[in-house]
Amino acid sequence: SEELIDEIKNKNDIIDIISQYVVLKRSGRNFFGLCPFHKEKSPSFSVSPDKQIFHCFGCGIGGDVFRFVSKIENISFREAIEILSEKAGVELPSLESDGDTKLLQLKSKVYEINQIAAEFYHENLYKSNAKLAQEYVKKRKLDNSTLKNFLIGYAGTYNELYTILKQKGFSEEEILASSLVNKTQDGKFIDRFRGRLMFPIQDVRNRVIAFGGRVLDDSKPKYINSPENIVYSKGRHLFGLNVAKRQENKMKKIIIVEGYMDAISLHQRGIHNVVASLGTAMTESQGHLLRNNAEQVIIGYDSDGAGQAATMRGLEILQSMGCDIRILQIEGAKDPDEYVIKYGAERLLKQVENAISLVEYKVKVLKNNLNIEHxxxxxxxxxxxxxxxxxxxxxxxxxxxxxxxxxxxxxxxxxxxxxxxxxxxxxxxxxxxxxxxKPKLEIKENTAIVEEQTLKREKLIIYLLINYPEESYKRLNNAISIEDMKDKNNQIIIKKMYEEFEKGNSNTNHILNCFEDNEEIINEISWIMAYDFEITEINKCIDDIINLYNKEKVIIERNQIIKQLESQNLAQEETNKLEKRLNEIIIQLAKMK
Incomplete structure (x- = not known):
């Protein structure tokens, strides 16, 4: 219901929610930051605490708190409501059974399966059949607190997990959707991860979304990872970000490393602002996550060839987003994990403080590849x-x-x-x-200006209806028809608002919810709500709009008459009649000026 939506919205301040993803700074009445949805170097992403909306003047995306969570988490509007209702402590009624709900229910089951699997693997690590895993953990100097913090575990043999999940009542469809179990050609079920040290991957909401498994002998491949599925998209997450945010929600610096063990090892030694990319190739989504969670990004990839290539790729992505980037330089170790074990956290932190800039790093790489004496x-x-x-x-x-x-x-x-x-x-x-x-558009300048002014006036009408419904609705509805609107989207918005007012619903706070499936219209409304129309007198503004529309109607009639009079096929009587009406219009227009 609208009342429930409003209650959830009122209990989730948009500044608080967006600040978890974007560094915002106050400027006047609004807050600004770098847009998390497109590359930019200058902040054009605006958030209004008064109107509880956001709008990016760069890419055009906008909306309310539900829309933001839906976009940033890449989830449906319904799922965004569920997340925010949970944060607000508001209980949602059970949802009706439809296609979307079935998918949501399946996702919910997969999250549940992943959590059970993570706990099952973690408990396995302490059992007698996990000796190889225990020896590896001991060798890497991981303590119990770290093992628990990251839910590190051990996957046993054949189909132990499948058996557990079936016993707990999960269907085959749900188990296969989790990607933790494979079905063979002869119809048998076998666990994907067997005889491996397990690293659960969690999202920023601490939900287990996937796993990485490391082999404990010399067999290949060394690591296998969960494939992408209905809850996991590899390029949209960073390993350890949820743990880092527990320590400090807004980080001044964030260190990105290559592997799970690099991140875990540094966390154990008190360096918590560390995350790992899931595979060496950084994606734009991961770049946004880094930029939105810290003021400065330190790249700490391995010193081998693959690590250096990954560093260069990461630099290009982060530079295009306007990030403040530094590159960690370590000597005497192949990666941050080995370095911190050999030399300690204090020495590594000094290296972090002395991390070189993007320019210095590129100069260094060039010097290594060229003999500049030649x-x-x-x-x-x-x-x-x-x-x-x-x-x-x-x-x-x-x-x-x-x-x-x-x-x-x-x-x-x-x-x-x-x-x-x-x-x-x-x-x-x-x-x-x-x-x-580019092909030149044959448009007369004054026509383009008139069209631009007309569209702005239509936006102003929507602005008035949203912000001053009592003053504007009846007067505008009586004077201006929806058909008078030139822009189709504006027609749709105004028609919907008129319908709501006719029902006696003058609460325009929920207007965005009326168009949850129409991204173009939501962006249009958020622009209108975010734009400053600088209105001083409401009634005068309404008068001016009505007068302009009346004048435009008269001008349109005048132009049609002139066109008719230019025709050679008119009878004298018809000509006289049109000329008389034209004179009346000319007098009417003179009075309107």
Whole structure:
């Protein structure tokens, strides 16, 4: 019901919810941050505590707290309501049985199965048949607190988990949907993970969504992971983020490492702001998670070739999102786990503090791959470093790095600036060529302006209906018909609002809920709600709108008459009649000015 939706919304302040994902800073009456839904370097993502809505003026996405949770968690509107009702302590009535509900119920069962499996594996770790796993854990110096914190466990042989799940009453469909059990061609069921150390993967809500399993002997593959399924999308999560957020919801720095053991080992030694990517290739979704949870990202991938390649990929993604990036440099160990065991947490934290910038890292990589004492390699170095510097938006930062590189590598600063200038010139020319290639639209300037003004006026009508329904509804409804609207979406919105008002429902807070399945309209409404129309006098504003629409109707009639009079096939009587009406319109328009 609308009352229940309003209750859940009122108990989930949008600033509190969005702040769990985005670093927000107050500016005037609203809060701003980098949009979590698209790449940007300057904040265009606005959140209004007064109106309890968000809107990105960059990509156009907007809505209320339900819409935000639905988008950020990649879940349905119904699931977003469930999450927020749980946070608010509001009990939801049981849902009717339909297609969506069946999927939700199956997801719920898979989460339940995953939790049971994680606890089952964890208990297994302490049993006598888990000697190899116990020896490995001891060798890696993991204590009981860490094992419990990450629910680390052991998967036994054949189909132990399948048997347990069947005993607990789960159906074959539910068990197979979890991806923890495979069905063979001859119809037998066998556990996916066997004879492996188990690492449950949890989302930020502490739900077990997948598993990674490490072999305990020399067999291959070393790791196997859960495939993607109805609750798990590999590129959208980071291992250990839920544990890191328990310690500090908003981190100044977050360290991203390659493997589960790197993250777990650092957590055990008191370094909690650590997460691991699930596979070495960082995705844009993971980049958003990192940017939204910390002010600075430290990349701590392994020092081998694969790790360095992963670092470069991660740098490109994070740089395009405007992240403050640093790269951890460790010597005497192949990865952060080995380093912290050999040298301790304090020394690793010093390395974190001294982590080098993106520019310094790229300079280092170039120097390792080139012999800059050789003229040809020095020219290559100059060209490549110019590419790196050209991507720095901040002029002061670019100046500092240019001076530093010129000084340290005996290169004239003018030569570096010259290369940067060439790159920027090429980029500008490219844009000009693209512009020339675009087909020119044959639109008269004044027509375009009129259309723009009309659309803005329609948005203003919606704004008035949302914010001042009592003052605006009757007057606008009597004077302006829905058919007068030029934009189809605006017609749909206003028609729906008129229908609600006719029912006696003047509460416009739930207007977004009326269009939960229409993303385009939700974005339109959120833009209208977020935009400042700078209205000083409500009644005068309504008067002006009505007068403009009346004037437009008269102008349309005038233009139609002129078009008719230009026709050669009119009888004299019809011509006289039209001319008389045209004179009346001219007088009417003169009075309207």
């Amino acid at each position: 003229p040809n390699d020095k020219i290559k170095f100059l060209k490549e470093i110019a590419k790196v510097l050209s991507k720095i938006d901040n002029d002061i930062e670019r100046e500092v790095y240019t001076e530093k590189i010129a000084s340290e590598h005996n290169i004239a600063r003018e030569a570096i600036y010259s290369e940067i200038s060439k790159l920027e010139h090429t980029s500008t020319n490219g844009k000009k060529i693209l512009e020339k290639a």
